[in-house]
Amino acid sequence: MPRKSSKPRGAAAHGPVGLTPAPRPALKAGPPNPSPAAAVAEAEGRKGPDAGAAAAAEALERLHVGPAPDGDPPPALEPEPEPEAPAPSQPPPVEASSSGWSAAGGSLEEEAVRKLHELAEADGEEVALTEEEAQANDQRQEDEICALEAIFGDAVVILDRKGGQRCFQVHVHIEIPDSIDVSTRLSYGDGTLKYGATSDADDDDLVYKFKVEHLPPILLRCLMPASYPSHRPPFFTISTYWLDKGMVSSLCRMLDTLWQEQQGMEVTYQWVQWLQSSSLSHLGFGNEIVLSKNDVTCDTDKRACLDDGSPDVIIPRMMRYNETKHHEAFLHAIHDCMICFSECPGVDFVKLPCHHFFCWKCMQTYCKINVKEGNVVKLLCPDTKCEGAVPPNVLKRLLGEDEFERWEGLLLQRTLDAMSDVVYCPRCQTACLEDVDNEAVCSNCLFSFCTLCTNRRHIGEQCMSPQERLLILEKRQQSGRLQADQQRRIFEELKSLKEIMKDCKQCPKCKMAISKTEGCNKMECWNCKEYFCYQCNRAITGYEHFQGSCVLFPQEEIDRWEMQMNPRVQRQVVAQAHAEMYGRHGQPHLCPTCRQPSPKVGNNNHLFCWACQKHFCALCHKPVPKPAQHYGPKGCKQHTADP
Template sequence: MAAASAVASSSSSPALEPHPDLSPGLSSSSVASSSSSSSRDEGARGVSCEGGGGDDVFDLDAPWVAAAEAESRLEEAAMAAAAARVGLCCAEEKGKGEEEEEDEIRDNRQRQEDELMALEAIYGDDLAVFGKKGGLHYFEIYIHYDLNDGAEVCAKLSSANEKNPKDGRCCDGIEGHGDEPDEFSYTCNFEYLPPLVLTCLLPLSYPSKDPPYFTVTVKWMDGPNVSQLCKMLDTIWAELPGQEVVYQWVESLRNSSRSYLWFDGKITLGPDTPMQKGDNRAISRSLSLESVIPSMLSYSSKKRYQAFLEDLHMCMICLSQSKGSNFIWLPCQHLFCVKCLGTLCRMHVKEGSVFQLVCPDTKCNASIPPYVLKRLLTEDEFERWDRLTLEKALDSMSDVVYCPRCVIGCLEDEDNNARCPKCSFFFCSFCKEPCHPRRQCLTPEEKFQRRQASGRMSEREVAQEILNIKALYNDVRLCPKCRMAISKTAGCNKMVCGNCGQFFCFRCGKAIKGYDHFSECKLFAPRDISAWERQMEEQYGNHVRLSLRPVGGTIRCPKCREKNFKDDEKYIFCWACRANYCTMCRREVQDKRGHFGSPECVGLEDF
C-alpha cells in the first residue's frame, strides 16, 4: 500500500491543492497527511461490488499526457525542419530522379507501417495510434512506472514567505533542509508514478534520413531531467542512422529514465525555480510541487484500486478465487467476496446481533462501515440495521431507560427517576415501579409478598412466580459490556453475549477473552444454591409430588407417619394426631384460611 508520510506536516501548513488544468476530476489529498489516514482513505475507495469496473487506463492517464501541447510543439518542429530542408532538397533533387524519390518515400512508408505494427504487438494498450496528421503517422506511447516495492519521493518546497525571523524556523514548525535556509522537504511513498509519454510524428524521410519528430512529456518531472532524456534519444539516433529507432527509444526510456531521477534510493523533485529555457521537445512540470504532489498521490491511489479490480484474489471464507470487482475491500485492508460478506451481514441483521458486524478475520475486530452495509443489504435490511443500531446504542447509554408502559426511551434524572414523554408515567429507573422518593426499591421477594398478600394470585401463578424468582437468582447474569440479561440453561461458565459478542464468566460476571481466567474461577463449578432457593426447591417439589397423587389416595402424616385419606390437595388432616398440615410447607396449620401459598407458607418472612 502506498501511503503519504509527510515529513513536513503541520496543522498550520497550507493544504496542497491540485491545479485544475493538471488533473481535472482527480481528488486531492493533503501531502501532510499521515500514512494511517492515507490507508483509511484508500480502503474507503477500495470497496467494490458486483459489476464494478473502475476508470479506464487512458482516462486516468489523460491529465498527464498534455496531448495538445505535444501536438503543437511537433507541428512547430516539423515546420522548422521542412523549412531547413527546402534548400537541401532542391540541391539533391537536381541529381536524383523523380521516380527514385517516390521509391524512397514508398519504402519509408512501408517501414513505418511495419514498425507501428511491431510496436502495437509489443506494447499493446500502451501504444495509442491516432492515425495521421498532415499525411504523417502520429502516435503516443505510454511508459508507466509500476513500482512493486514502492518509491520514495522527496519534494523540496520553498518557505521564504513563512519563515519566522526570530528563530529561523518556519511558521509551521518545520525546520529548513537543503542548501538554502528557506527550503524544507517532505517525503511521500508511491507504488505508481504518472506515465512518461513519448509522442512521435514520423516524417516522410524517416527512417532513411531523418529521425522522428518527438516530444517527451513528464508533467511531474523537473525540466532539466526531461531535457536530458531528449538528449539521450538524440544520441541513440546518432548511433543508429537510417534505422527504425522508436523501439530502442521506448526501451531506453523504460530502463534508463529512472537513473536520471533516483539518487540515494529516492526521487528528488524541486525546488521550484523560475522557468529556464530548455529543450523545446521536453514537456515537464510547469506548476509548483504544492499542486503536483497531491495529484500524484491521487493517481497512485486510483491506479492501485484499478490493479485491485483486475487482479485475482482469494476469499478467506469460501477459499475461492475471483477478480477484485467481485470483492469487498474493507478499510482494515482485508478482502472478502461479496457473496460471503453479504451472507454474514444479512445473518447478523436478521438475528439482531448488529454489534457483531465486524471484519470476519479472526485477528481483526474492525467494524464494517455503513457504506459497505448499504451495498450488501436490501433497503428493508438496511433500515432494520439502522433501527437496531440506534436501539442498542440507546440501551448502552447509562442515562436512557424505557417506560414500562409504552416502551418509550426516557432520560433519567440525578435521582434515578424518569418521566415518559408519551404517557407521562413517572417511574423509578431501577425497579420500573411508580416513583418512590427516599425509599429503596422492592426486592423480587418483597414484590411477590405484596402480590401474595393482596389475594389476587392463583395457585398456578404462585408456583410460576416461585420458579421465576429462582431463575432470576440462579440462571441470569448481566453482560459486562452492554448490560443485556443472559440466562444459562446448560454448559460451562464461559458465556458469550448474543447482543455484543462479549465473552464473560458466568460465575463472577467479569469480561474475559480466553480460558486463562478459569484458573481462578472454576469452568465447571457446582451451583451455589442459597438457603432460600433450597427451601423453594424442597417445598415446590413436595407440592408437585403430593398434587400428583389422586384425591382418594393415602398420604402419610409428616408428624406421626400414619396413613391418612387424601380429600384435599392443599391440606392433610391426620386422624391419629388430629392436626392439619399444609401439603406445600409440611407445617401444622391451625387456621387453614389463606395459609396455602402465603408468605408464611413459602418462607418469605425469614428473608
C-alpha cells in the same frame, strides 16, 4: 479526432479500470487514504519544539483528503463496470496521462497537437523529398505505428493525421522492482505545503517517505514529419507531473542522442523502450526516487511539459495511481479464499479496507448469519487477528434489502442503548434525549416525562426511589388501576433495574451494565470493548492498575480455583468443615502444634492436621512422627470409639 487501435493485447485491451466481471460484481473497499505510518512514512521533525514543524506534520496528514486534479478516483466498493465497445467515431477512454490530460479527446489534446505543430514550424521548412522517398517514409511510418500498437496496445493513441503527418501519444510505464521508495523534503509556509530545501542540514523540514509498486506513466507525444525517418527525427514532447523540469529536459536530450546514434532509422520504439527500462537509472535513481521542486535557474527544454504542482497534490496522485494499478493486478490474479480454501479470480472476491479478502459466497454467508443472530457488533473482518469492520456499502451488496434494513435497525438500536442520555418515551417508545435534570420531551407525542420514574415530570418534587415505586405499583395492582400489560411491563422493568444496580457495574465509557460471574477483576465491556477494573470501576489499559490497592483476583476466587485444581487443598477444606462441625458437637480435636481443630474420621485416632500438615493422636493429643511406634500394645490404641 483521436483514434485508438482495435487490436487486442491480452489483458491490456480491457483498459485501466474495468474488467469483464464474473457473475458477481467484484467489490473493493476503496483504498483508505493512507496515513504516513500506513504508507511506510517517516517523518523527521525539528530537534527542538517549533510550530512550523508541527504545522507541516498536520498538513502532511491532509495530503490524501483533497480531490485528484485529474478527476475523482473510482468510488469505493463499486463493482467494476463491464467496458463497452466504443463506436468507431468515438475515442475510447484510456488511462489519465501523467500531465493530467486524457486521451478521450478535447481541447487539451488539440493543444498538445498544436504545440507539436509549433515545434515543427519552428524547426524550419520541410526537407524536399522525391516522390519515391515520400512514399517510402509514409509506408515506414505506418508500419512503425502498427508495430507500436501491436506491442503496447492501449498505451498508444492516435491524435491526428491531418496533412499527411501522423501525431500520436504513448503512455510509457516505467519498469521498477517489486517496490520502490519515494521520498521528499517538505516545509510548511504561507498556509500551504511546499518542497523543502535539498540540503540535509536544514532541520526545519520534514522528510516524507512512502512505497509504491507502480509509478505514474510518462506521456510521450510524437509528430512524424514527412521527412521521417529518412532525414529528420519525430518532433516530441514529454509530459509528467512527478519529475522536475531539469530531469525531463535531461530525458529530452537523451532521446536526441538516441536519434543521432541511429539516424535514418525508425526510432520511436527505441525511445519508448529506453524510457521504460533506463530512464530512472539515467536520472540517478536507484532504490529511491527523490521528489524535488523545479529549479528556476536551470535551462529547461521547451519540449518538457510539466505540471508545476505542490506536493500535497502530487503525492496523493501518485498514491492513488499505485492503488488503482494494484487493484487491477488483484482482479487479474487467482487467489485462495481463507475461509473455504477455494481458488477464485479476483473479480469473485470481496476486498475489505483492511486489505483482507474472501470469496463472495463465504462473505455473504458470514454476514447473513451474523445479522440473523443480531451480532451487529461482531460483524468484523473474518480474519481472527483483524478487528477491521465490514463497511456498510459492502454489506448492502452482500445482504438482501430486508436483511440490510434489519442490520441498520439493530445497529441503531444498539447505538441508542449504549448512549447514557437516550431514553424511550413511555407512551410511544420514541427515542428521546435526557437533559441534566433527568427529564425528557418526546419529539413524536410531545410528552414531557421524568426519566427516572417515566411519569410526568414533577417540578419541585423529588423523584421516588425504586422501592417506593414498587410499593405504589403493588397498591395499584391490588386496586386494579393499571392495565395488566402496562402493570407487568413497568413492574418487571423496575425489578430488573433494582437487580442490575445491586449486582452489576456500569461500564465507565458507555454506561452499559456488566455483571461478573467468575474470573479476574479486569473486565471487558461487551458493547464498546472498553477495559475496566470491576473493583473500583475505573477504565484501565493493562495490568499495571492491579499493583496498587485493587487486586486482580479476589480471595474467594483464588480459594475456589485451588479447590478445583488441588485435591489436597480440597481435602483440607473438607477437614476444616468437619472440625467445625465436631466442635459444635462438643468433640474438638485440637492439633498440639497449631491448635487448629481437626475431625476424626470414623474410629481412627490417627489424625492429620489440615493447617500445619502434622500427624497427631486423638487420644493423647501428642505428635505422631512414626505411627508404628506410637500405636501398639504399650501405646495408644489406634481405633477406639469416642466416649
